[in-house]
Structure formats: C-alpha cells, structure tokens
Amino acid sequence: MATSVRELSNERKSALTAGTLLIIMALAAFFSYGFVHRSLVMEGDASTTFNNILSSNGLFDAEILGWIIILIEQIQSLMMLFLEAFEFIWSIGLIFFGGHLLIVGYVALKSDSIPKVISILLLLASIGYIVIHLSKTFLSQYDGVIAILNLVFAIPMIAGELGFGIWLLLRGAKLLKRA
Template identity: 45%
Template sequence: MVNFEKNKQFHRKYALTAGIALIIMALAASFSNGYVQGKLVVPNDATVTFNNIISSTALFNAGIFGWLLIFICDVVVAWALYIFLQPINKNISLLGALLRLSYTAVLGVAILNLVFVSLLSSSTDYLFLFGEQQLQTLILLLLEAFHFIWSIGLIIFGGHLIIVGYLAFHSKQIPKIISILLMIASLGYIAIHLFITFLPYFDVMIKTLKVIFTVPMILGELGFGLWLLLQGGKYPIKKG
C-alpha cells in the first residue's frame, strides 16, 4: 500500500508538470503566433510589416517573451513525459524526449531571428546604416527565416508525437482516442511542414492538409494536456 501511494504521487507529479506546461504552451502560442504575428506581420509586404513592428515594439517583444516561454515549457514537457511514459518502454520514451529536445533546439535558433528583428526595429541607427527599404526587406527576411526554421523543427516535433501516441496507445490508463488523435496530429505536422519547407508553392495542397489535420492537431495535444492535468498519474502508468 505504501509503495502504491509513493508510485501514485510520483506519477501524478510528473503528469501535472507536463499537463501544466502543455496548457501554458497552448496559451503562449495563441498569443505569440496567433495574435502578435497575425496583428503585426503582413506576408510579402515589408513596408506595412516594418511600420507595424516599430509602432508596436512592446507587443512584438511580448511575443518574443511568449516564444521563450514556449521554449522553456518544451524542455519541461520533454523531461516530464520521458519520466511519466518510461514504464511503458524506457528506450522509446527516451527517443521521444530526444526528438522533442531536438525540436526545441531548432525552435531556439528560429527565435533568434525574432530577437534580431527586435534589435533592428528598436533603433534609428540601423535605419541610417541600411536605408529604409533595405532595412524593411531585411526584417521581412528574418521573419520568413523564423517560420522556415520553425517548420523544419515541427517536422521533428511530428516524430516526437508519433512516439508519444504510440506509447499512449500501449498504456492501460491513457484513453485510446487521445493516442489516435496524437498519431494523426503527428502525420499532420510532418505532412504540412514538409510541404511548407520543401514544396512551398503547392499552396492548395498546404491549405488542404491544414483543413484535414488542424482539428486533430488541436484536439490531440490539448486533450492529452487536459487528461494529464485531470487524470494523469492517479494510477501508476502501466503497459497495456
């Protein structure tokens, strides 16, 4: 009975850690990628994007803070899920954690581009150094570099979700619908961002893939996060 209670508390702690971090990431992504990027960045329009950023520097920097929060939470989730899922298969769980950490490293490189944009737009010295048109073009290029590098990382992230979905499917406690949604989401991330990265001119295909996979991607990750918060670890995770 004592060992059961210890195992229960152990698993519950890591389930809560992963669940809370996943929810924080979802909120931060909605703000930084959804609100800030949607409000300030106008694709293929360097002038409007530049003017939006220099007139809303605090908002843009808040978006960067959100991305840094996502970066930190990704590291926490990789660690917590590795420990939480290792009773199912330790080696596969480790592979999943390494894939997520690899994705996080790529995300970190992508975020640097946003930091450079913030530095370039925060001082008039760069305006005199580069000239207005060149500076606007450079900022738009850095924003595009952020999305390109992040897309490469999301292909790796899709591999991580395959691992998590597989482990979830082979557990007794995690609902099968969540594991299936996670595996569908993983295919969505891989397919969408392979096209965005290597075949960006196939706009119709990219839009079609987003229509097909967006709902499973949201439901899979958010559903797993909520399950971890509400039910994860109440009983020690076991292989089913």
Template identity: 40%
Template sequence: MTTRSKYLNIQNSSAIIAGTSLLIMTFAAFFSFGYVHNSLVVTGDSASTLKNIQVSVSLFEFEILGWLVIIISDIVVSWAFYVFLKPIHPEYSLLAGLLRLVYTATLATAVSNLVIANNLVLENTPLLIESMDILASQVMTSIMAFESIWSIGLIIFGAHLMMIGYIALKARQIPKLISILLVAAGASYMLIHLLYSFFPQLDSATAIMETILSIPMIIGELGFGIWLLFKGRKISSFD
C-alpha cells in the same frame, strides 16, 4: 516511504507538471503566433511588416517573450513525458523525450532570428527614407528564416507526437481516443511541414490541408495535457 511510492509520487507529479506546462504553452502560442505574429507580419510585404513592427515594437518583444515561455515549457514537458511514460516503455519514452529536445533546440534557433529582426528595428530608428527598403528586406529575411526553421522543427515535433501516441496506445489506462489523436496530430504536423519545407509550389494546397487537419493537430497534445491533469495524475500503475 518505499522506493516504489517515491517513484509513484514523482510520476504523478510529472503528469501535473506536463499538463500544466502544455496549457501554458498553448496560451503562449495563441498569443505569440496566433495573435501577435499574424497581426504584425504581412506575408510578401516587407514594407508593411516593418511599419507594423516599428509602430508596435513592445508587442513584437512580447511575442519573443512568449516564444521563450514556450521553449522553457517544451524542455519541462520533455522531462515530464519521459518520467510519466517510462514505466510503459523506457527506451521509446527516452527517444520521444530526445526528439522533443531536438525540436526545442530547433525552435530556439528559429526564435533567435526574431531577436535579430527586433534588434535591426531598434538599432536603425530613425532612418533615411532611402534606407527603409533595405531595412525592411533585412527584417523580413530574418522573419522568414524564423518561419522556415520552425517549420522544419515541426517535422521533428510531429515525429515526437507520433512516438508519444504509440507509447500511449500500449497502456490500457490511457484512453485509446487520446492515443489515436496524438498519432494523428503527429502525422499531420509531419505531412504539412514536409510539404511547406520541401514543396513550396504546393503552398496553396498545403494551406487548405492544414486548415482541415488543424483540429487533430490542436486537440491531440492539448487533449493529452488535460487528461494528464485530471486523470493521469491519479494513475497508480501501468500494466
């Protein structure tokens, strides 16, 4: 087998690995954030949030496990994207991969705050009634730290997606619609989370904007992942 054939096999395998990892990550995110986090965490109500977690500690721990799956998948995708897109533009592909690794490190830091919140609940059960308010405040502080740090990380994630979309636009084999959706998804992530992180007074307007932009934000990378699984793995060369 020639060196070119070996690299082609690795490149095709990277498309399958990236696509599979993105699907796994999507399901994990829907479970951990879309279902568990949004079910247990009541914004602005630390007492109800604490009560929900105490009643469903195992579910909260499954949320953390889901985030761990996402972190591992992100590391895999960073490598797979780099290998797959390297023939198009080696330097930009490396930069895109590094941006995703920085985002992943930020996400891991954010998730560590959920671990802290979980430990606080486990270590302080049962408690005297007068101590519950203090515990609820501590748990909510950790959860809010998770959300704030993750939001900052998503700005970096948006830059990563924009870079991936820009690289994809240079390859005629990758559908232009997918490339444009990647750029749009990246720009949407950056805009929404810049507003959430640095302009909290606009949260209501940002939430409406996030709802409007949720379609490109979801479809962009997920669409690329599906394309990689069914079409990208068959690419023989980029020219």
C-alpha cells in the same frame, strides 16, 4: 498549378515596392556618397574635411539623412529576410515536433491507462505536423494543397494535444499518486 489573380497582385505589389525602394536607395546613395561626401571629404586632408563640414553643415546633415534613408531600406529588407527565415525554421521545428508526437502517440497507444482515442488523435496529429511542414518546406508552390491539409489535420492536432494535456492534468496525476 495555375497562378491565381491574388498571387499575381501580390507579386506585382512586391515588384513595385522593391523597385521603388531600390530607386530611392540608389538616389540616396548617389546623393550622399557621390555628391555630398565627395564634396566634403578630402582624402588625406583632415583639416580641409573638417572645415568643409563646418562650413556646409546643412549639406553634411543632408548626407546623414541620405545614409539613414538607405539604412531604413536595408533594415526593411533584412526584417523580411528574418521573418521568412523564421517561418522556415519554425516549420523545420514542427517536423521534429511531429516526430515527437509520433513517439508519444505510440507510447500512449501501448499504454493501458491512456484512452485509445487520445492516442489515435496524437498519432494523426503527428502525421499532420510532419506532412504539412514537409510540404511547406519542400513543396511550397502547392499552397492550396497545404491549406487543405491544414484543414484536414486541424481537429486531430487540436483535439489530440489538448485532450492529452487535459488527460494528464485530470487523470495522469491520479495515476502517479496510486503508483
């Protein structure tokens, strides 16, 4: 599939951001550890180290600032990693939810009291969840196809779930009272 201009633009922005942050992190690490830390900390001599820190308080503060800059950059990277992991885990969960809807839709279809339209919508929704999220998980390079699948299955997903929920609230409770 062809790469769109928008994708190239996003990749370019990501590359520029990553490159800029990597350079900032490297400079901060060089300054904090390579220059300041080595100037202040004397291996095996706590007294000299303590006196160096006291006499060069501003330099010590600059070292701490350098480590904070590195920490912020690392937190940003970790945050993106966790967000991407969340998206992946969420898709896996929705595959299982699609399996759940498949069972619920099948049971609803076999039931005499649940409208067949709701049962069919639940079955279509289950197929939608499974196909869309298997595609997101294993075929993520086909974003265009996944977007079309989302559009195709949006109505059965919404109508099936909401319809079944509303039916349970309005009719399901009455059926339980009669039984």
